[in-house]
Amino acid sequence: MLKMVINYSLPSLADGLNTILIYNHIDATMNLDRQKIEQLVISVAKTEILPRFNQVERQYKTDGSIVTEADHIVQLKLQQAFKELCPDTVLLGEEMTAEQQQALFDSGQALWCLDPVDGTSNFAAGVPYFAVSLALIDQGEIVFGLVYDPIHDECFSAVKGQGAWLNNEKLNLKNTGFNLKQTIALIDFKRLPKSMATQLVTDIPFGSQRSLGSIALELCWIAAGRAHIYLHGKQQLWDYAAAQLILLEAGGMARTLENEPVYNKTLSSRSTIAAVDQNLFNEWLYYLNNVEQ
Numbered sequence: 001m002l003k004m005v006i007n008y009s010l011p012s013l014a015d016g017l018n019t020i021l022i023y024n025h026i027d028a029t030m031n032l033d034r035q036k037i038e039q040l041v042i043s044v045a046k047t048e049i050l051p052r053f054n055q056v057e058r059q060y061k062t063d064g065s066i067v068t069e070a071d072h073i074v075q076l077k078l079q080q081a082f083k084e085l086c087p088d089t090v091l092l093g094e095e096m097t098a099e100q101q102q103a104l105f106d107s108g109q110a111l112w113c114l115d116p117v118d119g120t121s122n123f124a125a126g127v128p129y130f131a132v133s134l135a136l137i138d139q140g141e142i143v144f145g146l147v148y149d150p151i152h153d154e155c156f157s158a159v160k161g162q163g164a165w166l167n168n169e170k171l172n173l174k175n176t177g178f179n180l181k182q183t184i185a186l187i188d189f190k191r192l193p194k195s196m197a198t199q200l201v202t203d204i205p206f207g208s209q210r211s212l213g214s215i216a217l218e219l220c221w222i223a224a225g226r227a228h229i230y231l232h233g234k235q236q237l238w239d240y241a242a243a244q245l246i247l248l249e250a251g252g253m254a255r256t257l258e259n260e261p262v263y264n265k266t267l268s269s270r271s272t273i274a275a276v277d278q279n280l281f282n283e284w285l286y287y288l289n290n291v292e293q
Contacts, residue, residue, distance in 0.1 A: 032144060034165075038146060038148070040081060041148050044078060046150060048074050048077060049123075052068070054124070056070055056124060067095060067120060070123065074117065074132065075094070078091065079093065082112055086110075088110060089109060089111065090107060091104075091114055092104045092114065092238070094236070094238045111136070111138070112136055113237055115133040115239060116132060118132070118216040119131060119216075119217065121213060129212050130213075131150075133146070133147050133216035133238060134147075134242055142241050142242075144157075144158070144245070145158045145241065145244070145246050149217055156220040156243070156246050158242075158245045158249040160245060160249070161249075163249050164247075164250040166220075171251075172251055173277060174225075175277045175278075175279060176276055180205045180280070180283050181205065183229050184207060184227040184229075185207075185208070185227065185229045185230070186211065186218045187200065187230070187231045189201075190233075191233035191234040192231070192233040195291070196291045200291075205287055215235055218230060219244060219254070220247070222247055222275070223243070223250040224250075228275060229280060229281075230254075230274035231273050231284075231288070232272045235272055236269055240262060240263075240272060244272070252275065254273070255272075255273055255285070257271040257288060259285060273285055
């Protein structure tokens with residue numbers, strides 16, 4: 001059980017922000033000060049990410065993905081902040097080694113799961129589409145999610161069982177009444193089975209398609225109704241944890257291609273198929289299940 005009421009001033013991390021974080025966990029229920037966490041993340045993003053936008057050198061990790069100074073400094077700043085604010089929690093960040101990540105995940109402690117810059121390729125190239133993604137995982141459940149887009153100053157957040165918000169306005173998805181041919185689809189072709197990607201391009205079962213380069217933001221845009229269906233073949237936990245909760249709490253649907261829950265309480269990569277409503281999800285899943293692989 002975690003119980004804390006903490007009052008800290010963090011001028012170095014949050015530009016003078018007086019942060020009061022209330023976290024009260026009893027029997028897998030949760031009461032936290034969502035807006036205070038939002039303020040902390042927003043402040044760090046504005047201080048550490050925006051000044052470096054299109055101004056940093058890129059480096060390449062062993063898997064070929066890009067990392068920048070901003071990724072490291074945001075992870076460090078938030079790790080320091082949560083160590084002070086929530087000493088009973090740990091932070092698992094994308095820019096840790098796989099061994100460090102697994103050890104933290106297996107520790108049994110409440111876990112902040114962070115992608116400091118989701119969409120680093122966009123960020124490094126000057127494409128204004130990237131975000132900070134932060135989730136809280138406690139007792140095997142994703143209970144809080146936050147995705148902040150510093151370019152557009154949009155903060156998506158959700159608390160399990162309490163709903164989702166965009167800049168403090170409640171997100172409530174409605175049934176669109178659309179069929180697949182009327183949808184805007186967000187699809188990452190790169191990580192799909194080749195036969196599936198080929199058939200999607202050949203059939204074009206949707207109205208139009210985009211791939212925007214930030215998993216967290218794309219799922220949040222589905223949650224906001226800016227697109228209607230989604231597909232990605234391989235996502236890491238820090239990519240999807242926060243945004244998936246936001247989408248589900250907004251009333252959307254998300255499962256794997258095998259029609260399993262996306263989060264399976266491991267660090268293994270997962271596929272995601274998503275939609276703004278149940279009817280579209282069923283039609284999208286039915287189409288994909290009938291694609292020859």
